[in-house]
Amino acid sequence: RKATVRIQPGTYVEGVLLHGKQSGRSYDGLTIEGVKKDGATPNPDPRQVILEGTNAQTIVKGTPGWLPGDAETIPANNAIEGRSIVGLKLKNMWGRHYQNNTFFVWASNEPLDQERCADFVMDNLISSDTRSYGLFSRNCFGGEMTNSEGWNHGDSAFYIGETQCDDESWDNRDQPAKGACQDDPKWTIMDNITSHQNVLGYSGTNSKYVEIK
Numbered sequence: 001r002k003a004t005v006r007i008q009p010g011t012y013v014e015g016v017l018l019h020g021k022q023s024g025r026s027y028d029g030l031t032i033e034g035v036k037k038d039g040a041t042p043n044p045d046p047r048q049v050i051l052e053g054t055n056a057q058t059i060v061k062g063t064p065g066w067l068p069g070d071a072e073t074i075p076a077n078n079a080i081e082g083r084s085i086v087g088l089k090l091k092n093m094w095g096r097h098y099q100n101n102t103f104f105v106w107a108s109n110e111p112l113d114q115e116r117c118a119d120f121v122m123d124n125l126i127s128s129d130t131r132s133y134g135l136f137s138r139n140c141f142g143g144e145m146t147n148s149e150g151w152n153h154g155d156s157a158f159y160i161g162e163t164q165c166d167d168e169s170w171d172n173r174d175q176p177a178k179g180a181c182q183d184d185p186k187w188t189i190m191d192n193i194t195s196h197q198n199v200l201g202y203s204g205t206n207s208k209y210v211e212i213k
Contacts, residue, residue, distance in 0.1 A: 002029035009048040015058035015076025020084035034092030053098035084115035094126035102127035106138040142186030156200035
């Protein structure tokens with residue numbers, strides 16, 4: 001069942017961790033989007049919904065690797081981190097002042113972890129003043145970064161890294177392999193993005209099947 005989290009205008013001092021391998025949870029197909037004051041209409045102005053990283057905390061209680069007795073929260077490294085999720089959509093928000101990245105979707109590439117990131121959407125987002133990356137995907141199988149802007153990052157505002165699908169043995173696919181994986185890859189699309197005042201504008205370490213429009 002798909003769900004939508006709607007965020008009304010305001011400033012929210014927090015970091016959000018969504019772990020697709022968390023017991024009893026499913027985040028596949030989840031949408032998180034900024035909306036207008038009516039609580040329903042998508043907000044075309046991402047500056048009205050601010051995720052603030054200064055003094056922010058992230059709840060880690062219950063996520064894989066957490067043990068009773070461990071701290072329930074940690075300083076927020078990312079505004080929103082989505083790990084091992086298919087179809088996560090992030091829209092209409094401004095994230096700023098985070099320790100690591102702003103909007104981060106990824107999956108482990110360790111075979112034993114059996115994680116999968118695919119078909120993400122990052123649309124109408126702003127990222128600023130974050131120590132590493134702004135909009136960042138890693139080990140994901142297809143997605144979109146569109147209509148977004150980033151500035152003042154310690155590295156790049158936009159980063160698509162380690163896009164997989166090198167050979168038949170790689171199993172992060174919708175269907176069983178039928179010949180070389182490159183025969184029918186999923187593409188990650190970048191369209192209408194603005195990047196300025198960063199160490200790098202765009203980074204694409206070990207990436208392929210990326211279309212920059």
